[in-house]
Amino acid sequence: MAFDLSQETLSYIDGIIPKYPQKRSAIMMILHAIQKEKGLLSLEAQEWVAEKLEIQPIQVREVVTFYPFYREKPIGKRHIRVCRTLSCALNGGYKICDSFKKQFDTELDEVSPDGRVTVEFAECLASCGTAPVAMVDDVLYENLTDEQVAEICEQIKKDTPASSNPGSES
């Protein structure tokens, strides 16, 4: 299957490479852009990046598999990351995570049955003073309570349609 990217992502990539003294340095920013557009980093995508940066595909794959944020498998439409680390845990982080899971009837690291979300644990999100915290995609939520989790999930359900073919993405 041919691998193609939107014009916007392509021009972003062409703009970011020359900003670095060496081409290969642009890899992380390129992977971020592709993952944002595609939802994951397929082998085709990785080969494409290798060619773009004139490096071997394995040199891309070793980066993709090292950094926890890059993924080769799909997740739900919305990405929920609940902080697991000490200051959040001391303030009920594990319970908050359970609340998110319950709201979508899902387990950690899986695509929820309605396809809407994947709930994951994250390590310290550098917001320990307002623990417990979680991120939904790019947005940080602080001082979370069960009620707030319910509200956030309600909003997600309103904004994000369930997959027409539930479970097919997992």
Place this chain on the structure above:
Amino acid sequence: MNSVNKSTEIHPDERRIILKYADNADFDISIDCYKKHGGYEVMKKAYASSTPEQLCQEVMDSEIRGRGGAGFPAGMKWKFLDRKSGKPIYLICNADESEPGTFKDRQIIHKDPHQLIEGMMITAFAINAAQAFIYIREEMPLGAQILNEAIEEARKENLVGDNIQGSGFSCDLIVHRGAAAYICGEETGLIESIEGKRAYPRIKPPYFPAALGLYMCPTIVNNVETLCNVKHIVEMGGKEYASIGTPGNTGTRIWCLSGHVRNPGYYELENGKFTYGDLIYKFGGGLREGRALQALIPGGSSAKVWRAGERFAGKLRGGESFDWGIEDVPLDFDGPMAAGSMSGSGAVIVVDDSVDIVEVLANINAFYAHESCGQCTPCREGSLWMKKITTRMANGGAREEDADLLASIGEQIAGRTVCAHGEACAWPTQSFVAKFRDKFIDKAKEDPEKAKSREFRLI
């Protein structure tokens, strides 16, 4: 415009230099607002009338110690920079902020991004950097966007880019995003990451960044807070800056208080003028209703823990003797070191008596096991074993011999690894087991069913 919540209460005893404007309701992140508050004046003056040598001397005179974790004097680091190699010199701002408990750089980046840019561009000029980078963790997408927009604003005003302010000096500044790996905060791992590789730290010696850094070129890596301080050092002069705080512990520090405390938050305080007791009780409002202190982690979760009631006695470097309880330890770099731990990244985590101390350690161990880069066997295997053992203990499978087993694993890691993650993962286990030995041994007596079905979990 992007904005984040501002803190509405600032304790009158804080001395805000870095966070002077950050929480003002009428202070925003635009360059216009920054300039209205005197922004970029220090940089313009430095570019027009100072030499790089003079600027480096001011930083040396200020005696400022790095705010990222190790507390190494920034002036000294800059002095070690290999300026004669003929290779380009690079500047990197470490905005990875990932040591558990730390959330100070977040405040600066989200509320006063231009201060960081000004500090970095003064530094770039002082070290003659060919290019500068901000390495920001992936989990701060808004921060990255704010910095990118601020840099574009600064570029339009010729404060970043080519022939800055007609000085003949050119330096570009770019934002590089991490991808959720803690080890990218370790400066040589960070450098490998910018090179487009796995963030495997390099061994020192020989790979001190000041000589063999990014692309094997001389490189200065400093923390966000350190680089912001450069602006104020140059503004007031190094000697004047050194009069803030106490000798050897100059300037202010932004302390991050979290955990079981009434008023968690960040407090910018003059170094050495307060104690850990002040931070917890006066600034932090003390413990919660009906709770007592059980443990205190004085400088990020890798710092050695203190047990409530513990006392520290000895002689300070100056020769005077001390006898402190936890509450008396001076809030600076040297105080916690004298008390057998460290101030690290300035992250103070309060643990009260409502939780099981074994579970606290299990939570910390899960972090370091997850974050080991895997290069060194003692760190990779040891961190995982310590996590597995403490998790088993928390879940009703504790054995009496676990305390000794944990201590022995800890001892076999520190000092035997490429980077300080080895120490970071071993110190919690070593100190928790040594200080709470009774609790680790008693854990074996716990009813396994009760442990398994506990409702509140830290692991």
